[in-house]
Amino acid sequence: MISLIDNQIPDHRLVGAKAVSLSRMYALGCRIPPGFVFDTSYGESLIKQAGLQERIQWLEEHGPLLKESYVLELGKDITQQLRNSPLPPAFARDIEKCFDTLGRGDPPLICRSSCLLEDSQERAYPGIFLSEAGLTGLPDLQQAVVNCLCSLFQPKALRYWLRLQGLQPKFSMGLVIQQIRYPEGL
DSSP states (O other), rough: OETTTSSSSOHHHHHHHHHHHHHHHHHOOOOOOOOOEOOOHHHHHHHHHHHHHHHHHHHHGGGGGGGGHHHHHHHHHHHHHHHHHHOOOHHHHHHHHHHTTTTTSSSSSEEEEEEETSSSSSOOOOOOOOEEEEEEHHHHHHHHHHHHHHHSSSSHHHHHHSSSTTTOOOOOEEEEEOOOOOOOTT
């Protein structure tokens, strides 16, 4: 868990482009709402706890060779297993620490995907992955974290991934959790 406002620019291969861009903006003097970055190891810990590492690796390697309907069915099954798996203890503790540090939902929080598949020179994935806003309770934030991670395997993300012929992306995502702060006067 890395603070967005400590002038530390995280490695984009571990957190995704959105998290890096926000950190750079702050380092350049732009005002951004306080928040934290959760690197890909957090999502990987949930995948491991759900027992899905081999299945996802197989999808990464063989998915482009399969019929779209089969890939979408795999995505649905992976999503269901992720939703049924509890957050690993260290992940849950850090989400709670983040929630407490950011004001316990006052102001409300937003959980944003920062996927390694999006916003690179090879691909954009505009509007494909999930963000959830207006989070005021810890259970809501925990569910939003899982929902954002599951968006890796939603149909529109998988369809877009299948159209990126020649690329062998890894299904991995960082997360950004921030306070929602509206400009004064709105």
